[in-house]
Amino acid sequence: MGDSSSPTSYIRMVQHLIEKCLLFHMSKDESMEALSKHANIKPVITATVWSELEKENKEFFEDYSKNREKSVREMRTMQMIRTMLMEIASEYPDKSEEED
Amino acid sequence: MLAVEHLRGSNGDDRDGTAMGHFSADDFADEALQLGDINFSDLFLGLDDGDVLPDLELDSEIFAEFSAAGVLEDTGAVTAGEAEQATTTTTTQDAAEVMDLEKLGASATTTTTTTTTTSTTAPSDARRLATAAHDDGNKGRKSSAAAKGSQGKRKAKVDWTPELHRRFVQAVEQLGIDKAVPSRILELMGIDCLTRHNIASHLQKYRSHRKHLLAREAEAASWSQRRRQMFTDGAKRPVDVNVHPWLAGAAPAIGILTPPPSAAVVPPLMRVPLHVWGHPTPEAPPPLLHYVWPRRPNTWPPQPPQDPSFWHHHYQRGGGEGWINPQAMMTNAAPCFAPARFVAPPVQGIVYRPPVPHPRPMSKNCSSQVQLDAHPSKECIDEAIGDVMEKPWLPLPLGLKPPSLDSVLVELEKEGVSLVP
Numbered sequence: 001m002g003d004s005s006s007p008t009s010y011i012r013m014v015q016h017l018i019e020k021c022l023l024f025h026m027s028k029d030e031s032m033e034a035l036s037k038h039a040n041i042k043p044v045i046t047a048t049v050w051s052e053l054e055k056e057n058k059e060f061f062e063d064y065s066k067n068r069e070k071s072v073r074e075m076r077t078m079q080m081i082r083t084m085l086m087e088i089a090s091e092y093p094d095k096s097e098e099e100d
Numbered sequence: 101m102l103a104v105e106h107l108r109g110s111n112g113d114d115r116d117g118t119a120m121g122h123f124s125a126d127d128f129a130d131e132a133l134q135l136g137d138i139n140f141s142d143l144f145l146g147l148d149d150g151d152v153l154p155d156l157e158l159d160s161e162i163f164a165e166f167s168a169a170g171v172l173e174d175t176g177a178v179t180a181g182e183a184e185q186a187t188t189t190t191t192t193q194d195a196a197e198v199m200d201l202e203k204l205g206a207s208a209t210t211t212t213t214t215t216t217t218t219s220t221t222a223p224s225d226a227r228r229l230a231t232a233a234h235d236d237g238n239k240g241r242k243s244s245a246a247a248k249g250s251q252g253k254r255k256a257k258v259d260w261t262p263e264l265h266r267r268f269v270q271a272v273e274q275l276g277i278d279k280a281v282p283s284r285i286l287e288l289m290g291i292d293c294l295t296r297h298n299i300a301s302h303l304q305k306y307r308s309h310r311k312h313l314l315a316r317e318a319e320a321a322s323w324s325q326r327r328r329q330m331f332t333d334g335a336k337r338p339v340d341v342n343v344h345p346w347l348a349g350a351a352p353a354i355g356i357l358t359p360p361p362s363a364a365v366v367p368p369l370m371r372v373p374l375h376v377w378g379h380p381t382p383e384a385p386p387p388l389l390h391y392v393w394p395r396r397p398n399t400w401p402p403q404p405p406q407d408p409s410f411w412h413h414h415y416q417r418g419g420g421e422g423w424i425n426p427q428a429m430m431t432n433a434a435p436c437f438a439p440a441r442f443v444a445p446p447v448q449g450i451v452y453r454p455p456v457p458h459p460r461p462m463s464k465n466c467s468s469q470v471q472l473d474a475h476p477s478k479e480c481i482d483e484a485i486g487d488v489m490e491k492p493w494l495p496l497p498l499g500l501k502p503p504s505l506d507s508v509l510v511e512l513e514k515e516g517v518s519l520v521p
Contacts, residue, residue, distance in 0.1 A: 019498040020484045024476045038485040048511045052503030
């Protein structure tokens, strides 16, 4: 937090961090945890800024939470598939060289 | 000064509040100059008694009202004594102003202890004002002021709570914004503590704010059109309408919304958002266009400029309901209309330093993880967060409307947290 010289810029920084979390489709709690662990930001601060952001951007957050469930499930599925494919691929390292 | 403003303000009411609030100290100053220029010795020439006011008409009704109004409470018995004396010596409506300015005079010159017989200062004020105040305008103002004197205050300071404001808006909308006249509004609201003056000035502010909102709404509407256009035009492949824009993967969005000035290269790929995250290109405001926010030209006013911010602050605290009508609120909140912050590389005047070109080792993995993983890895989060901490000048990736600073601070206070930077 070396360069946050005022509450304004600090809050802006927190907002920035929250937005990064949003890009990761993280939930509010996940964001609080992440920011606390990685950036030493008190969860209560994260929570407050998150709530205020939510107030200001109601539609965004509504859509966000609606779709988060769906997207998280989808992403998990995709991840599973990818993992499975990789496993399968690694079992047959010579498959690509087969001439058949 | 207050008295005069009030008086003039009342006059403004009659003009339907259109010219409210424009009276400044200058008005009073002018008058004061005139007062100062008066030669007092001339004033007293025709007077036998030091404290007899010149022959003027008495308007005892108004006068009585004024006395009853408790206007005199500050100077207490002295002024009351003055009042009685003045009554007996026949005063005019000017006496009303006399009372006001006596108060001022009394406080200014600390003559509160003067008695009725020996007070030269106050009556001299009175006479001074009586002479100076012979403008017709003054008389008109004073009479209406006196009539309003029932408040007992010069200009009640009204605290426009959200609840109060809501009733105000209700009343206005009932009447029709164009027909909304302060007196009718007052009737509809049915609140005692409000004067027409309060309503009038509030109405003026409300009207100007509405115009501002409507202008923004119009602009927002045109933007939503253009956004839709962009979305359909720019897609290199059919957009999966079932998938919410956020899930649509990076590319369609990126394909659409690459900022023209910078990256000429549009990564037209489906899955892997190349070079989005830690891309060392100096010019790139990180395109970060996973989300379909339209880029906006800087015509969109940045969110909290001076005037609207006043309203936002004021009404944010109360939950922000009374002010912005729901339609406008939705439009404002609509994520599609992100503020200019999203666009401009020089964000808010911050000097843009090109990111140091040492891409982090994890960046490619992490950037793809943004879209694809349910649980981003710790390293990716760490990297993203570190990015923010190191380069705070970067524009916000989503450009969400920032929260009002005051409400955040208030909330934090409630939690007992202080932001010690």
